[in-house]
Amino acid sequence: MQRQVMTLTVNGDRHEVLVSPRQTLLDVLRGQLGLTGTKEGCATGTCGVCTVNNAEGEALLSCLTPALEWDGEAVTTIEGLERDGRLAPIQQAFVEYGAVQCGFCTPGVIMSAQGLLNASEQPGEEQINDGMAGVLCRCTGHIKVKEAIRNVGRFRDAPAK
Amino acid sequence: MHLPAHEFVKPRTLAESLDVLRQAGNVKLIAGGTDVTFNMRGRLFQPDVLLSVRGLDELSGVGVDGDGWLRVGAATRLTDIENAPALGDWPMLRKACRSVASRHVRNMATLGGNLCLDTRCWYTNQTAEWRQARGPCLKNGVEACHAIKTSPVCVALNASDIAPALIALDAEILLASADNERRLPLADFYTADGVHHTVRKSDELLVAVRVPPTADATVYIKETARKGNDFSYAVIAGRKTDERVSKLVLGCLSMRPIQLTGVLDVLGSGELTEALIDQAADACRAELGVLTNLYTPAAYKAGLARALVRRALQTLKET
């Protein structure tokens, strides 16, 4: 099938990419754009490790959507969270609270948490469960992840490291 | 695994979309893509044209019509439905939307995609290689079913969490094609055949869902393995009108949502005593038909259906 050129803004950078209808958004992020922070786990919508944020800052699964759906749209990936070498508050919180072990799920878990925080600066317990149920970590578990999310405020005004 | 080769088409208007549906042969609609993308990866669908309605203006939005009916565009995302202020008057619909999958999925998934969700089966919703090992079935044009060897029809399950709630609320749907528009009760949309599981014609598109206003007490229960990401083992939606149980709809156990009219007959307008609730729950098995496929054994499904009827009636008794 004919490849076509699409425009995709990722982490603020506008790209023109040649994609095939056979590719998902995840394929294009990792393949054409070399942004391999976003992982492929199950490719069935169950594990959440492919999570990126849409222009509204909501979490979505890049493995479950054809790339061409996103022509002209913008997404944020894990690579887009840090600013000038400084980790985003949620990333810093994950480091401080030990919410990372092997790290394979971490980009997806952090982008899920960021999606949650984009909707509410201080999400309650029910909101945290709702926002994080769609992403699975098989080594750290969700306790430390939730601790990091609850305490993200501590890292919002932290001095640059 | 890449998607199978196809042409991806995303028109800007409903009229253009209907034109594509009329003219192209092997077209598959895609909205949120949360089920279609997965099934295409497994080569369950290999369309020539993938026709996207995601974000189409004419298919999006939640509002209340002049006659007081709720109107939800088919391409409205489940997250947007949950958050719509108008849903305050239809709490069961909000609950049903919220019960679907995870926040991630609901940020993509649409109401139309949920109501048109293709039926699911252990043997078929797998990778192409996995399916090949067993050979084709009714879903691929061969007279055979792996789930029930002797079955003349496909017994894949309707997995929609929202359809039972909307049927209990007497919702109607709007279908449009290039030269026609029709409305029908959602209850009449589904058939007892897993292959052609709705009466949608190939050139038709689901445009919107309308729900009549009601102040009736309702109940909605979903039973599943892990709350927040799993398909249902079963769901039940119920409703009480003028002190009488007027609807009980079981979902995810059969090729279509099952309206438990026999159970309603047993209940009549009697008081919901423990004895009557038990009697009604016992009556439900006769209405379920064959039970098979996906996640749990038949005996578990029968027990679960009975338990859900009991729990729904107990809740309605208390409200």
Ligand SMILES: Cc1cc2nc3c(=O)[nH]c(=O)nc-3n(C[C@H](O)[C@H](O)[C@H](O)COP(=O)(O)OP(=O)(O)OC[C@H]3O[C@@H](n4cnc5c(N)ncnc54)[C@H](O)[C@@H]3O)c2cc1C
């Ligand atoms: C991990 C996971 C868990 C899930 N759990 C649940 C669950 O608990 N409950 C549940 O109900 N579902 C569940 N689903 C299935 C699915 O995500 C939802 O049903 C969702 O609402 C489907 O909507 P969509 O817009 O993504 O549909 P799509 O995948 O885009 O389409 C689904 C079907 O509807 C058709 N279609 C879409 N729009 C229209 C239209 N306007 N007119 C006619 N046909 C149309 C498509 O052709 C396709 O056949 C789950 C999915 C995943 C990946």
Ligand code: SF4
């Ligand atoms: S239930 Fe349907 S999809 Fe499953 S094996 Fe039988 S015919 Fe095929």
Ligand code: FES
């Ligand atoms: S890779 Fe997308 S949900 Fe698992």
Ligand code: FES
């Ligand atoms: S840190 Fe290993 S899977 Fe989550």
